[in-house]
Amino acid sequence: MAYAVDVDLKTRLQSWLPKLVLSPSLAMILVFVYGFIIFSVYLSFTDSRLLPSYEWVGWENYSKLWRLSHWKISLTNMGIFAALYISICTILGLSLAIFLDQKVRAEGVIRTIYLYPMALSFIVTGTAWKWFLDPGIGLENVLQTWGWTSFEFDWIKNRDFAIYTVVLAAVWQTSGFVMAMFLAGLRGIDNEILKAAQMDGASNWNLYRRIIIPQLRPAFLSAFVILSHLAIKTFDLVIALTGGGPGRATELPATFMYSYTFSRNQMGIGAASATIMLMTIAAIMIPYLYAELREKK
């Protein structure tokens, strides 16, 4: 009799064990991610400044935020940065992948070279490009000493062009990764279809345009999702490359949030800006994850 109870307890424990094992991770995620999100969103409706306060002020932080020129500049910069970063990375990544897919010699070496920036910290990337683009000691100086005396390249110090240097460094860091994604897509394409089309006299250009590139749709989608979420989260690169300057020329929402929350003691406004960042990413990520996880079933 005692034995039977024992077995019963044991099987019941066994059936609970999986959930028990999962629960610490879940608890952490629920508290540190979703609980914190709720807390931050709540703070964005309070008059928190240096420290969190629980005085409800409704949409005041949001209306203040949208009146701040600093925020508008961050958003404009984000628009320019994201559009260029995503499109250049995609075009470059796809082109390099197509070129690499032509039975190129030393493909492995080339791939390794293209992809290594992805292993670096954005702080390292920012430091490297900062000096490379510096008019005093960098590219401008080099080309001038090489004899091209009228050469000017001061984008990093120029308010109107500094944001493009952020694009350049970010493209340098991630385009190799996008290339790898497209290359994997290309390698998955059925050669039989291509051979059949070739028999019908299709040119290479048409093969790519009509058959191959349309088949890369999943890779395009993944690239877009990954790149857009990286773009919105861009922070370290700007800190290391330009520090948000000159002036506010390279401020992005992520740097805006950081300076408003931690150095200007406007926690309510900082939380409001973080909420907007989250909503933007959620609008891209949730449908994507939903579709990806549904397909699996």
Added chain:
Amino acid sequence: MSVATQDTAIRTGRVTRTLIYLVLLLFALFYMLPLYVMLVNSVKPLDEITGGGMMNLPKVFTLEPWAKAWSSAQIGVEPTGLKPYFWNSIKMVVPAVIISTVLGALNGYVLTKWRFRGDTILFGLMLFACFIPFQIVLIPMARMLGLMGVAGTTWGLVLVHVVYGIGFTTLYFRNYYAVFPTELIRAAQIDGAGFFQIFWRILLPSSGPIAVVSIIWQFTNIWNDFLFGASFAGADSQPMTVALNNLVQSSTGVKEYNVHFAGAILAALPTLLVYIVAGRYFVRGLMAGSVKG
């Protein structure tokens, strides 16, 4: 990632091929350039850099900047070099990588072999956590670390990195275990093997490759993190990236470019080494985060 065959049906002429090689070479130069500039200038004396000629090989070769960046450069207020921060990073990265990988393996095991109602939703919640802009958790996290008594400590940072890393590690192990034959597990169950026995004896022995992917991914991400380090580290737990940024941005005195470059390479070296030694696994980790399955 299915790099099945190198075989492509596309045929190209000689001119096209030459052009292709030219473009590929050009971009290889583009990707190598910053690394070359950093390397070359990290072994030059300062006056050689300020005199111009960033692209030139050093006339005078010196390892002085490396020694200075490592052990005597001014970082913040102390002339300690990057050495203590390097160890701070190690002390943070090692436990964070181990804990998040172990949790990821267990989670992946439960989510594929012990499925229950709603498990996909729970996994979705975990996965979304990887992609949130971390600005949304900075304020409450700072308070929570304070409440837990780990504010400004390495353990606080370990906790942060574990929490925001388990989504990815779970993803890796889940995708990997999903294709593992469930019949083997059912058979072991019938033989009376329990939850942990099955994991330990059947799944774990074949988890090598995915464990490497997970460890490399976590190592790279945590080592390279700046936002959490800058937000939550105390004076004696600052990681390498934060210290490097302090070194480079410091406004006092002469800008010692050569020391900055040496410091940047020092900060990049561990992840770069991992990439060179185990690049295949690094790429697999990257791809699993994007094109699943």
